[in-house]
Amino acid sequence: MTSFAIVLVIVAAFxxxxxxxxxxxxxxxxxxxxxxxxxxxIIYAPITIALIxxxxxxIGFPEFLFILGSAILHLMYFLLLQRGxxxxxxxxxxxxxxxxxxxxxxxxxxxxxxxRPTPIALGGAxxxxxxxxxxxxxxxxxxxxxxxxTVIYGLLTGTIIAAYTLWDxxxxxxxxxxxLLLDYCSTLGRVALLAPFALRSWDKVRTEWSTxxxxxxGVAFLNPxxxxxxxxxxxxxxxxxxxxxxxxSVLIGAFMGTHLLRESDAPRRLFAAAGMMLGMIAIAIx
Numbered sequence: 014m015t016s017f018a019i020v021l022v023i024v025a026a027f028x029x030x031x032x033x034x035x036x037x038x039x040x041x042x043x044x045x046x047x048x049x050x051x052x053x054x055i056i057y058a059p060i061t062i063a064l065i066x067x068x069x070x071x072i073g074f075p076e077f078l079f080i081l082g083s084a085i086l087h088l089m090y091f092l093l094l095q096r097g098x099x100x101x102x103x104x105x106x107x108x109x110x111x112x113x114x115x116x117x118x119x120x121x122x123x124x125x126x127x128x129r130p131t132p133i134a135l136g137g138a139x140x141x142x143x144x145x146x147x148x149x150x151x152x153x154x155x156x157x158x159x160x161x162x163t164v165i166y167g168l169l170t171g172t173i174i175a176a177y178t179l180w181d182x183x184x185x186x187x188x189x190x191x192x193l194l195l196d197y198c199s200t201l202g203r204v205a206l207l208a209p210f211a212l213r214s215w216d217k218v219r220t221e222w223s224t225x226x227x228x229x230x231g232v233a234f235l236n237p238x239x240x241x242x243x244x245x246x247x248x249x250x251x252x253x254x255x256x257x258x259x260x261x262s263v264l265i266g267a268f269m270g271t272h273l274l275r276e277s278d279a280p281r282r283l284f285a286a287a288g289m290m291l292g293m294i295a296i297a298i299x
Contacts, residue, residue, distance in 0.1 A: 014254050018246040025242035026261040032235035037098045039225040039232075044217035046091045047207040052233035053200045061197040070191050079184040083195060084202020086177035091203070093170045101163025109164060111259070112141055112289055113171025118178045118256035125179070130253040137295030138257045144288035178256050182247045192244030196237050261290060 014022075039045050064070075072080075097106040119138045122128040130138070184190045211218050221229065246255050 014250055014258065018250045018255070019258070021242045021246040022255060022258045023261060025239045025246075026259060028235050028239035028242070029259070032232045032239065033094075035228040035231045035235070036095065039221070039228040040095070040099050042095055042099060042217075043092060043207065043210055044214055044221045045225065045229065046088075046095055047204065047211045048218055048221050049229045049233040049236070050091075050200050050203040050207070052229055053237050054197070054204055056234055057193075057197050057200070057237055061193060064191060064193055068191060070189075070194060072190075072194075076184075076188050076190055079180065079188060079190065080195060080198040081202060083177060083181055083184060084199040084206065086173060086180060087199050088203045088206055090170060090173040090177060093166055093173060097163055097166030097170060100166060106163055106167045106170070109167025110170035110174060112144060113168050114174025114178065115141060115256035115259065117172060117175030119253045121175060121179055122182075122252035122256070126182075126252065128251045128253045130251070133295050134254060134257075137292035138253070140292035140295065141257055141289045144285040144292070175256075178247075178252060181244060182252045185244050185248050192241050192248070195244060196241050200237060257292060 036045070094106070094110065097110070116138060119130070119135075123130070181195060184195055185192055243255065243259060
């Protein structure tokens with residue numbers, strides 16, 4: 014990868030882990046997702062309008078379909094992720110989702126996009142996958158501990174991560190949709206799709222605002238910023254390199270979960286996260 018792509022991915026990883034910490038603290042479900050999506054739409058409206066006026070990007074029917082598809086995939090991602098945080102620890106859900114996603118993204122990019130990462134890069138991706146199993150431990154034991162559903166949500170979230178990564182890669186590199194515009198339209202889509210629920214459950218939205226206002230504002234600002242940086246890197250870098258490299262955020266997220274939230278089983282989780290970090294380094298130096 015180029016130095017610029019590495020910088021974009023590393024900065025995005027720190028921002029990504031931070032907003033996940035805030036989302037875990039809120040644990041508000043669908044009402045919280047709609048609230049921070051609405052706040053994001055408000056916060057990023059001025060800069061998005063400026064981009065449209067200055068660049069005048071072409072948005073035809075294919076671009077519209079990709080924007081709509083991105084909005085649906087990201088909505089599924091946020092709902093599954095928030096559900097996982099409601100049932101389990103940040104340092105379990107976050108690495109599972111972020112570890113599964115890049116492995117599936119890499120394999121799919123090779124199969125569908127014809128990408129050909131080098132053996133070193135593939136070795137890094139495989140190491141990340143192995144660490145997912147280390148972190149998950151024995152599934153039967155996890156079920157006895159009441160965390161079986163948490164593992165399922167983590168894996169499902171990872172699958173959606175792979176889907177939207179491939180989808181958005183095509184949008185920004187082939188259709189040349191500006192990363193900021195793609196992310197903003199995706200945010201507007203989530204706001205619109207969840208609006209009926211928000212109206213029916215307005216009391217829950219008000220409760221989220223009164224109890225988790227700071228978390229909602231933090232996620233609203235940081236979530237789009239982290240992904241816009243990743244989309245920018247995807248414009249000129251293969252998915253099979255960017256997707257696994259993003260997983261430096263796993264190490265950061267596991268550290269936050271075990272040290273800031275005092276979640277249990279820190280040694281095993283941090284060991285697995287460190288292995289994912291080594292896999293990312295193998296890809297970055299290739």
